[in-house]
Amino acid sequence: MxxxxxxxxxxxxxxxxxxxxxxxxxxxxxxxxxxxxxxxxxxxxxxxxxxxxxxxxxxxxxxxxxxxxxxxxxxxxxxxxxxxxxxxxxxxSHPSGFFTLDHVPAGETLWMLATGTGIGPYLSILQQAEVWQRFRQVRLVHGVRTEADLCYRDLLYSIADQRQQQFSYQPVLSRDNQPTKGYLHGRIPALIGSGDLEHATSAVFNQQSQVMLCGNPAMIHDARTVLAEKGLQKHLRRKPGQITMEQYWAE
Ligand SMILES: NC(=O)c1ccc[n+]([C@@H]2O[C@H](COP(=O)([O-])OP(=O)(O)OC[C@H]3O[C@@H](n4cnc5c(N)ncnc54)[C@H](OP(=O)(O)O)[C@@H]3O)[C@@H](O)[C@H]2O)c1
The missing domain is CATH 2.40.30.10 (Translation factors)
Known part of the structure; x- marks a missing residue:
């Protein structure tokens, strides 16, 4: 009820x-x-x-x-x-969901990969102390169609400024190919596959990574496929892995 x-x-x-x-x-x-x-x-x-x-x-x-x-x-x-x-x-009156750090195992690098409004939960997590205490490196990647979709940029650049050693924010534009300093172009799974995302953010996807995926269900599917090629698997309580995800698209 x-x-x-x-x-x-x-x-x-x-x-x-x-x-x-x-x-x-x-x-x-x-x-x-x-x-x-x-x-x-x-x-x-x-x-x-x-x-x-x-x-x-x-x-x-x-x-x-x-x-x-x-x-x-x-x-x-x-x-x-x-x-x-x-x-x-x-x-x-009750909050729901398991896309929280309680459900993400320990690791060196926390990757937060989002498309569109899937950035929402990460903004909350980044404004809490826990993430900074638990992970040596935190990388937020926001994939959107055009620059206008890059909401909360001021907040994210200010966190990046305060935590230069630990955090970076990487915008990715899929429908705007005009080269812009600091942005990547294309889709997140392809940029993982090519190595461009690792290169741009000075971090790697490996067994010490934890990867959170949130947003478009097709992005989540495709990112899982390319991460599996790097040996990263969905995290389950009975079988620990590196990938935790949330799809909350509605009609
Ligand atoms: N139903 C919902 O809950 C919900 C939530 C958010 C958005 N939407 C709908 O989507 C419309 C557009 O919103 P949006 O731009 O935020 O969402 P979007 O269409 O999901 O686009 C966001 C980003 O995800 C990328 N993307 C799509 N499929 C991908 C895949 N397989 N792998 C990797 N990246 C992929 C898009 O790239 P491309 O440009 O290459 O496609 C784009 O860069 C809204 O107007 C709304 O109607 C619905």
Whole structure:
């Protein structure tokens, strides 16, 4: 049985016409960085239609924040995009999900590979102390279509600035081939296969790596295939490995 609580939108940030972030008020909503919440639009007489989004903010922050791609013919996201500060929203009272550092074994290098809004859970994890205590190197790779999709760049460059020895942020553009300093071009699995991603980030995929994958299900599939060629396997409790993943695409 889903228990909904009514909350209010605190702020909306439109990154571009198809990508936005919602901040909502949420008292006493305890979660672990990497988990997701279910939100829904208020309804008068029908069951709410829930959608799951990872929290972008760190646990303990006064507002929950979600980054959302508008699905043009979707049932929910076009309405979420029209919300304004002060509007009501329903929030499921319990966070969910296992895409947290509790489920990632120890390693030397933590790779966080994301496409699109799959960057959400990593933003929360990066704003907590645990990741810096557990991994010698952390690499965040964000694959998007064009530069406009690179949300939260300021936050990520500021973390990179503060943790130069430990962290780097690597944007990857798939539909913009204009060479730009600091960016890679193409798709993440191909860049793993060619060695270009390792070269650009001064880190390697090996048995001491842990790799988190989040975003487009096809990217997750293709990345797993190319990582398997390097001897990296899905992590299971009964059979420890190096890959932990989350696909949370909805309609
Ligand atoms: N249903 C959902 O929950 C959900 C969530 C996010 C987005 N979307 C939909 O997707 C639309 C576009 O959003 P988006 O640009 O964030 O998502 P996207 O289409 O997944 O694109 C993000 C990045 O993933 C790449 N990609 C796609 N397939 C790949 C693969 N097999 N291997 C590696 N990389 C791959 C894309 O490369 P290419 O440019 O080469 O394709 C692009 O760089 C939105 O308008 C929305 O309709 C839906």
């Amino acid at each position: 889903t228990t909904w609580m009514t909350t209010k939108v605190h702020a909306v940030r439109h990154w571009h016409a198809g990508l936005f972030s919602l901040q909502v008020a949420a008292e006493e909503f305890n979660f672990k960085a990497g988990q997701f919440a279910r939100i829904a639009l208020p309804t008068l007489d029908s069951e709410p239609v829930p959608r799951a989004y990872s929290m972008v903010n760190a646990p303990g922050d006064p507002y929950l924040e979600f980054v959302i791609a508008k699905v043009a013919d979707g049932e929910v996201t076009p309405q979420l995009q029209r919300l304004e500060a002060g509007d009501e929203l329903l929030l499921n």
